[in-house]
């Protein structure tokens with residue numbers, strides 16, 4: 343992490359908190375590690391995450407634990423464990439923190455990364471899908487990480503998907519010779535991954551493959567049309583992409599991803615979708631859910647560097663060693679009055695202190711020595727203050743100019 347990175351992260355979290363908070367999403371937290379079983383079942387045994395990318399270890403009692411690779415499974419576990427179905431639905435939650443995947447590190451892909459994750463549980467209303475997507479677009483824009491391309495699709499129900507997967511397997515088998523070895527090896531386990539392949543032959547084959555979107559049941563198609571209609575009404579541009587594959591098994595119906603036009607291979611800023619079967623699968627009542635996660639590091643990579651914001655309104659300079667105590671008290675007083683105040687804490691000369699005041703962006707400097715003087719850093723005039731109360735007043739006058 344570089345100096346300034348944490349400030350940029352915090353700014354992004356504040357934007358997320360603002361956008362999500364206005365839509366009624368409550369902050370929530372889950373542990374950094376959980377039973378391995380939760381992720382194996384929730385994320386899906388055949389996914390890359392579960393097969394290759396989890397940091398799994400045994401504790402002293404011989405239990406298998408895993409550093410969380412994503413948030414959704416754990417939030418659903420909490421929903422069941424804390425009986426959140428008794429609360430008014432939907433239950434809207436968001437969380438942020440570190441996540442872990444054992445992937446080959448490269449630009450925009452880390453083994454420890456940070457997600458902001460938002461979930462709406464307990465309703466399959468299409469306005470939730472649309473609201474979540476609009477909020478993610480909003481956060482991307484306000485973070486300066488746009489423009490981003492929104493790809494969206496629908497996976498229908500597990501039953502539709504199972505039938506479709508058989509059809510797809512049949513089709514892929516007919517073209518087996520043109521497929522990459524990896525896709526061929528996983529053909530029975532996860533033929534959908536063919537859509538995700540970089541391999542040219544595979545890409546040619548899948549371009550002509552039957553599409554799940556054309557096989558949706560009428561109620562799933564209607565749900566998808568309703569989501570798209572709301573996105574249109576909100577003025578959000580999207581591309582329906584029937585080849586959109588997400589690397590997690592719990593999705594049903596809506597899936598989506600935002601890609602930055604500014605990033606290279608790891609272009610996904612965030613993505614998510616609906617998972618109407620997950621809570622039941624984890625032992626709860628049948629409960630629909632929808633959500634997304636954004637990658638904080640990728641958002642910051644895509645965001646243009648904002649100009650360094652000033653860190654202080656006021657600088658308190660110490661003119662003589664004897665004035666250190668008064669300067670300290672005045673600094674506390676200015677901070678108490680709500681002003682961002684820094685004081686001299688490195689023994690600089692007066693010239694050095696004024697330079698430092700400029701560096702931190704202070705518009706007023708209070709010089710504490712035998713007396714107190716307030717200097718306007720823009721206009722340059724310097725006025726005696728008499729006492730601390732008057733100094734605070736003069737500082738306000740300078741800041742209001």
Ligand code: HAM
Pocket residue numbers: 411412413414443445450451452453454455456457459460461589590610611612613614615616617632633634635636637638639640
């Ligand atoms: P995901 O697409 O696996 O979805 O991850 C979401 C975002 O996290 C990605 O778009 C990317 O920005 C970031 N990300 C993932 N892996 C890494 C990595 N190794 N390094 C840096 N950034 C990374 C999920 O995790 C789902 N739980 C989202 C969701 C919530 N679906 C429904 N609700």
